Amino acid sequence: MMQEFDAIVVGSGITGGWSAKELTQAGLKVLMIERGRDIEHGTGYKTETLAPWELPFRGMGDAERYWAEYPVQSMNRHFNEFTEHHFVNDRENPYAVPEGKDFNWWRSYQMGGRSLTWGRQCYRWSDYDFGANKADGHGLDWPIRYADLAPWYDRVEDFIGVSGAAEGLAALPDGRFQPPMALNVVEQHCRDVFMDKFPDRRLTVGRTANLTEAKEGRSKCQYRSICARGCSYGAYFSTQSSTLPAAKATGNLTVITDSVVEGVDHDPVTGRATGVRYLDVKTGKRGTATARLVFLNAGAFNSNHILLRSTSERFPNGLANSSGVLGTHIMDHATTLSGIAMMPGFETHTSYGNRPTGIVVPRFRNLDQQDGSGFTRGYSFQGGALQSTWTAGKRAAGLGVDYKESLRHPGPWRMIFVTFAESLPRATNRLTLDRAKTDPHGAPVLNIAFEHGANEHAALADAKGQAKVMLEAAGGHVFLGFDQPGAGGSAIHEMGGARMGNDPAESVLDKWNRAHDVPNLFVTDGAAMSSSACQNPSLTYMALTARACANAVSMLREGTI
Amino acid sequence: MADNGLGEFDRRSAIGGGLVLAALVGTPLWIWGKARQGEKGEATEDQRRMIDTVSDLVIPRTDTPGASDVGVGDFVVLALNHGLDGTREPAAGAAIQGGGPAPTPRGGLYLLDDLAIMLRIKAGGDFNRATPAAQRAALTAIDTRAFAPGNDKDPWHKIKDLILTGYYTSEAGGSKELQYELVPGRWDPDVPLKPSDRAFSSDWTAVEFG
Numbered sequence: 001m002m003q004e005f006d007a008i009v010v011g012s013g014i015t016g017g018w019s020a021k022e023l024t025q026a027g028l029k030v031l032m033i034e035r036g037r038d039i040e041h042g043t044g045y046k047t048e049t050l051a052p053w054e055l056p057f058r059g060m061g062d063a064e065r066y067w068a069e070y071p072v073q074s075m076n077r078h079f080n081e082f083t084e085h086h087f088v089n090d091r092e093n094p095y096a097v098p099e100g101k102d103f104n105w106w107r108s109y110q111m112g113g114r115s116l117t118w119g120r121q122c123y124r125w126s127d128y129d130f131g132a133n134k135a136d137g138h139g140l141d142w143p144i145r146y147a148d149l150a151p152w153y154d155r156v157e158d159f160i161g162v163s164g165a166a167e168g169l170a171a172l173p174d175g176r177f178q179p180p181m182a183l184n185v186v187e188q189h190c191r192d193v194f195m196d197k198f199p200d201r202r203l204t205v206g207r208t209a210n211l212t213e214a215k216e217g218r219s220k221c222q223y224r225s226i227c228a229r230g231c232s233y234g235a236y237f238s239t240q241s242s243t244l245p246a247a248k249a250t251g252n253l254t255v256i257t258d259s260v261v262e263g264v265d266h267d268p269v270t271g272r273a274t275g276v277r278y279l280d281v282k283t284g285k286r287g288t289a290t291a292r293l294v295f296l297n298a299g300a301f302n303s304n305h306i307l308l309r310s311t312s313e314r315f316p317n318g319l320a321n322s323s324g325v326l327g328t329h330i331m332d333h334a335t336t337l338s339g340i341a342m343m344p345g346f347e348t349h350t351s352y353g354n355r356p357t358g359i360v361v362p363r364f365r366n367l368d369q370q371d372g373s374g375f376t377r378g379y380s381f382q383g384g385a386l387q388s389t390w391t392a393g394k395r396a397a398g399l400g401v402d403y404k405e406s407l408r409h410p411g412p413w414r415m416i417f418v419t420f421a422e423s424l425p426r427a428t429n430r431l432t433l434d435r436a437k438t439d440p441h442g443a444p445v446l447n448i449a450f451e452h453g454a455n456e457h458a459a460l461a462d463a464k465g466q467a468k469v470m471l472e473a474a475g476g477h478v479f480l481g482f483d484q485p486g487a488g489g490s491a492i493h494e495m496g497g498a499r500m501g502n503d504p505a506e507s508v509l510d511k512w513n514r515a516h517d518v519p520n521l522f523v524t525d526g527a528a529m530s531s532s533a534c535q536n537p538s539l540t541y542m543a544l545t546a547r548a549c550a551n552a553v554s555m556l557r558e559g560t561i
Numbered sequence: 562m563a564d565n566g567l568g569e570f571d572r573r574s575a576i577g578g579g580l581v582l583a584a585l586v587g588t589p590l591w592i593w594g595k596a597r598q599g600e601k602g603e604a605t606e607d608q609r610r611m612i613d614t615v616s617d618l619v620i621p622r623t624d625t626p627g628a629s630d631v632g633v634g635d636f637v638v639l640a641l642n643h644g645l646d647g648t649r650e651p652a653a654g655a656a657i658q659g660g661g662p663a664p665t666p667r668g669g670l671y672l673l674d675d676l677a678i679m680l681r682i683k684a685g686g687d688f689n690r691a692t693p694a695a696q697r698a699a700l701t702a703i704d705t706r707a708f709a710p711g712n713d714k715d716p717w718h719k720i721k722d723l724i725l726t727g728y729y730t731s732e733a734g735g736s737k738e739l740q741y742e743l744v745p746g747r748w749d750p751d752v753p754l755k756p757s758d759r760a761f762s763s764d765w766t767a768v769e770f771g
Contacts, residue, residue: 049743053730060726062643181748349752350753351749351751384766386764389761390729391769394722397708399618399697399701400619404620405623408739410758410760414770
């Protein structure tokens, strides 16, 4: 059979862009299929330079329309009138949840996917993380360890540009960083206090894919912190700013947009994937494409969705699902606002510019000592110190000249700790096809059954207590803190469902992100995750993708695939 | 409008008879808003005059424009009509799928109905015709009550929020009263703050979390 392409990459987001870049640079002819519309770098960022007064609803957006069209997406704090076009329309893109459960599935269907809207935090995993499933028995042991991925973290960081500070922490390995953005005066104070009073806890600036030094056609960060509108400076990593131009420059890339992949075709004789079927959502026409390799990078849950929909006589329960575990053990992170404190003593200090990252206090629980009360694994704090502005007036009594004057100046400093706690892999948290409900294209929608468990609740309870202890040690007055997680999906770190493992009877993917059942099918987005750690996961997805691509190319050249 | 001693809104509420009672006994006003959702989705002229006056009492003209100079009243009416800031219904958290109840033609305008009632009570008559001192005293009483402990749900909070939003997201409020810098171009983590320094309306983190 003559294949049209060497490889098909499904999706153009963070990992799809990486697959396209790595495979085209290796000389493969690649087709990248994106379900959403094209967005051109720079010229496509329509709201990037607008001021609030240039928008009908001043940046808040039309709540009435959001209620009707974006009831889920509009709960995302990055969703507003400046960014709404970078999120899906919920009415047109339905999903299902079981009665009595919630899941916030926040999505971006467009060229670049969520690489346009992501939080840009980049953290390596350590062997505490890759060894966690084996150590405490939750989930299935990872088939890889940190040493397997370390050189690929290097490669990814070198290319995307990550600013951050090396700290020498075992729980959060250092990377190849551009110079860090500085802590502000309150954060620096907290760091100093923690180093003195909590030697196991380090506050450092958030490691972020925002450039502090220009590189390859990309400018350094302008400190606007309006990244999710799109950045024509190319100062943060997105498909548009980084991987797409690199892939296009090879001359080996073909791109189709506005086309939803409906299934991966499988030849039962050869046992191989032959290509994909897709629907052109503009014309309503269906098409097929063939290739020697298929990479699923549709986003964790949508890659599961495609596999679940790709049924055949050989795979009646979904492609590459001979194990029956496809769709199971999905995860997110349990997240909540653990503490806010007023931070007196810095009234004569302020800052200039909008730093597009906060701070992180890496995991300190259950490392070499099991010191978590009622929970295994850990959590980290993110957040930062900031001053208030006019919105503080919403909490203040007053009218008139004096009130207006009081809102004219930067307000008092406060420090915020938000917790991200590890989500344990559980078989009952799973994705299934909901055959009772279809999307506008007639496809059965994804049913997302997810809830946080006792472990996550115990971790957040500990986090609330420790946030208070730490902030008070730094002189803060804690006035608010929570210990209950938001609905599943609220961390926007949904992952799993096609987990990696050594045993084909218990996992979907092997140690190269290759389907045990289908030797030329790869899944390298968040679907592949066997555990969640508590770090923001995108950097790990990228490293896994780069590693899988290199291995796939080697196998292709050796004729073993 | 015929001058019968009652504004358009007051006449309707007198006919309906329920709103003042609702305000006094604490029945959630949005229920009354729903009951009246078939009515025309606009603020009355009296309410527009009222919100202009009220917004100027909150943010008066000083060395920079005041609220009515930049059309804050129009923004508040638009925002309420479209349910911004959770004003269409209390706790307007969206249902997970399929959205919530259908939008109502009047959106959150019932909050203006409530404000009109309370201002009439506090001013001892038509707020729009009261003296400036009486207007200020009436609104001060409402503001003071709303910020007393336990009154977080007072409807005045939402109106005041939208007045602030309307003002500080206007060009004058955002870039004359405060500073607006779209492209700072650099990050200075620690600079001296002088008492005269103005906050940045373009400090998006402060706007969201401050």
